[in-house]
Amino acid sequence: MSISEKIARIDRRYLYILVFIVVTIPLLNPLKLPLPIGEHATRVYDKTEALAAGSIVIESIDFGPSTRPENYPQMKAHLFHAKERGLKVVALAFWPSGAPIGEQALREVYDSDFPDIPEYGTSVVYLGYVPGAEVGMQTFADNTATAKGTDHYGTSLTSLPLMQECRSAADFDLWAEWASGTPGEQQVIQFVQGRHGGPSAVPIVVGATAVSVPGMMNFYISGQIYGILNGLAGAGEYEYLLNVKYGYPYAQGPSLDAQSLGHVLILLFIILGNVGYLLTRSKGGKS
Amino acid sequence: MIQDLFALIFGVFVTIFIYSFLWKENPLSRAVEHLFVGLAAVYTFGSMYDAAMTQAVWGAQRIEGGNYLWIVPILISLMYFFFFTKKYFYLYRYPVSIVVGIMAGMMICGMIQSNFLAQIQSTARDLPLIGAGVWDWSGGSTGIIGLNSLIIIIGTITALTFFFFTWEHKGALGVSTKIGRYFLMATFGAAYGSTVMARISLFIGRLRFLYETSYEEANILVNAWYIIPIAVVCVIIMALWLRSKPEAKPPEPAPKPEKPKSKG
Amino acid sequence: MSLVVKRYIPLAITFLMGIIMVIATYFLAEGTPARDATTLLTGAVDVIVATAGVIGLIVLLRHHGVNISRRGKYWKYSTITIIGVILYLIVGLYGVATQGRYLMLASEQFAWVYNELYAHMDATIFSLLAFFIASAAYRAFRLRSLEASILLFVGALMLLGRAPIGGVAWEGFPKIATWLLNVPNAAGNRAITIGIAIGAILLAVRQLMGVERGYLGPER
Numbered sequence: 035m036s037i038s039e040k041i042a043r044i045d046r047r048y049l050y051i052l053v054f055i056v057v058t059i060p061l062l063n064p065l066k067l068p069l070p071i072g073e074h075a076t077r078v079y080d081k082t083e084a085l086a087a088g089s090i091v092i093e094s095i096d097f098g099p100s101t102r103p104e105n106y107p108q109m110k111a112h113l114f115h116a117k118e119r120g121l122k123v124v125a126l127a128f129w130p131s132g133a134p135i136g137e138q139a140l141r142e143v144y145d146s147d148f149p150d151i152p153e154y155g156t157s158v159v160y161l162g163y164v165p166g167a168e169v170g171m172q173t174f175a176d177n178t179a180t181a182k183g184t185d186h187y188g189t190s191l192t193s194l195p196l197m198q199e200c201r202s203a204a205d206f207d208l209w210a211e212w213a214s215g216t217p218g219e220q221q222v223i224q225f226v227q228g229r230h231g232g233p234s235a236v237p238i239v240v241g242a243t244a245v246s247v248p249g250m251m252n253f254y255i256s257g258q259i260y261g262i263l264n265g266l267a268g269a270g271e272y273e274y275l276l277n278v279k280y281g282y283p284y285a286q287g288p289s290l291d292a293q294s295l296g297h298v299l300i301l302l303f304i305i306l307g308n309v310g311y312l313l314t315r316s317k318g319g320k321s
Numbered sequence: 322m323i324q325d326l327f328a329l330i331f332g333v334f335v336t337i338f339i340y341s342f343l344w345k346e347n348p349l350s351r352a353v354e355h356l357f358v359g360l361a362a363v364y365t366f367g368s369m370y371d372a373a374m375t376q377a378v379w380g381a382q383r384i385e386g387g388n389y390l391w392i393v394p395i396l397i398s399l400m401y402f403f404f405f406t407k408k409y410f411y412l413y414r415y416p417v418s419i420v421v422g423i424m425a426g427m428m429i430c431g432m433i434q435s436n437f438l439a440q441i442q443s444t445a446r447d448l449p450l451i452g453a454g455v456w457d458w459s460g461g462s463t464g465i466i467g468l469n470s471l472i473i474i475i476g477t478i479t480a481l482t483f484f485f486f487t488w489e490h491k492g493a494l495g496v497s498t499k500i501g502r503y504f505l506m507a508t509f510g511a512a513y514g515s516t517v518m519a520r521i522s523l524f525i526g527r528l529r530f531l532y533e534t535s536y537e538e539a540n541i542l543v544n545a546w547y548i549i550p551i552a553v554v555c556v557i558i559m560a561l562w563l564r565s566k567p568e569a570k571p572p573e574p575a576p577k578p579e580k581p582k583s584k585g
Numbered sequence: 586m587s588l589v590v591k592r593y594i595p596l597a598i599t600f601l602m603g604i605i606m607v608i609a610t611y612f613l614a615e616g617t618p619a620r621d622a623t624t625l626l627t628g629a630v631d632v633i634v635a636t637a638g639v640i641g642l643i644v645l646l647r648h649h650g651v652n653i654s655r656r657g658k659y660w661k662y663s664t665i666t667i668i669g670v671i672l673y674l675i676v677g678l679y680g681v682a683t684q685g686r687y688l689m690l691a692s693e694q695f696a697w698v699y700n701e702l703y704a705h706m707d708a709t710i711f712s713l714l715a716f717f718i719a720s721a722a723y724r725a726f727r728l729r730s731l732e733a734s735i736l737l738f739v740g741a742l743m744l745l746g747r748a749p750i751g752g753v754a755w756e757g758f759p760k761i762a763t764w765l766l767n768v769p770n771a772a773g774n775r776a777i778t779i780g781i782a783i784g785a786i787l788l789a790v791r792q793l794m795g796v797e798r799g800y801l802g803p804e805r
Contacts (some may be wrong), residue, residue, distance in 0.1 A: 102708065
């Protein structure tokens, strides 16, 4: 086999081994690459900073374990930010798999005894899984008590003071959507924001997996989405911004270093594949 | 607690067994996939059951609070079981029709405002082409605002014309669809780059679990990466066992039927 | 009569439900009793579809059970699926019986199996895509035409711009990546969004008008 054919026909298992090695190295030995902060993450940060203490934020946890590496750090950082700003948080999940994840994040941000904390019911409420997907979103925005009668722990909403303030979309000051599919940010735009006064009435910030961010850019430029945390990099940027003002730990450094080397490796694979293709094509062979 | 140690060991084993699929499909990866399907089905059932209970039963305005009207959707829901009958199969269609009707109605309302009107409004109203500073260099990732607006307007219209299948793509329409196709390629390129980013992030998440998770109780410390060699040895043993098995012979082809001899 | 009961009444129900939703959105003010009634209707959908989860479970068990009884392909793995279903169901039902509000997800044992066992499998299976995308980058991404070149060029700029290493190599890469997302990508996606919206609205209208009948299932 000629060199050009060897280049064009590398066994995919060698590529897999290379991916494994190249992505592992920075996790064990971080490169500490500087992180540029983009406009999308900055807008999420600025929007949350601009809210007055006591504003009601809806934290919608709509992802599962499969996209946890991207969505969880985004959501946890924003929960911390909301708590530090004195915002009132109503956390819920329209994905059943989001419910235990949300509870874990609230325990890590508020207290390990959550919900047995003094501010539960007045400053923070966890509704857990709200059934119905987009139907549930619409119902929740129309009337929060109709969507679900109790919180995640079985307490009736009528006995939670925060839920007497948060009765419908008219009371939401910000909707923070942590999404990885459907129902997600598009359904919030369609069935919540679109039905209740538009972006000025229900502003939305989104933390999403990187794969879905390009598809939501048209909502971003039309103002329907105010800011976006773009995957793992977005989580890192937000953590960095919080680290500067609030001392929040910036934990995504090694992951982003690994991401960087992974991207470079993929580019090399693309170049290698095209070199092999061009060489075999010039020799008149099949790639 | 001991169940945390079990969870750690289980997590490492299933991770390595599933990754062994990348080398070659094998009984260990297949077994984990089948177990995954079974657990996923039960979880889906559990979440739907919980949805019904929290929606219809628990709460001051539900059956618990004396609002027995919520029994009606429960009874309608039971009509799904007619799916398994032949004679009364048509009764299964009634709850399906209710759900499809409501969802279709919601889809119309939601899509018209947010995905259709708002997008057209934004294209017509929110993209400045004239005004002070619109054609000046803004720096950063913005560049020239007026130029960006022009690109978005042209890109949106030409990409939309790409989907006009009523007329042949010739002449002015042909030029427009060609430009639209280039914009769509840019869209797909951005999607590809983002997809790579997302997938590698998921892999990084699993690697961080393997390298950073540990179980600590009293005097016992078990790091997840202690368990990796044990799991890898299991995979190697499986691979060697598969190799030692004689290859199953393909079934012999059935003998061709004899042609009847012609008379005369 | 039978055709009326079997086909036309379900179609009429679909139409009625859809029209109620449209009228509620566009003609009923928020806070009115009529609008609140339609909110209850949407809430009832969750209760109605709950049985579909049971149906799905029964179909899965039936498929794998038949595979085992006929000693079909991979029948031994079907036993693993069925054992997993039965054990997890037992855990779930135990949780329902012991947890105060007869809920499954709220029971500790059911949630533990999901978070500590299932979650690892889910995350790992998803993460396999990283390897497949690396393989696809090598095998499939070819500079065959101008369109493919644009796709490749934009993809490469996104890869460089969305990771810290791009900013280290040249400060312009992150800015270019952001510009690509905000401008040409947004233009193309806007067209796709509008196209999808038109298609979805038309499909919904066809369902309400009874032209699209696939959801009714086969005629038996």
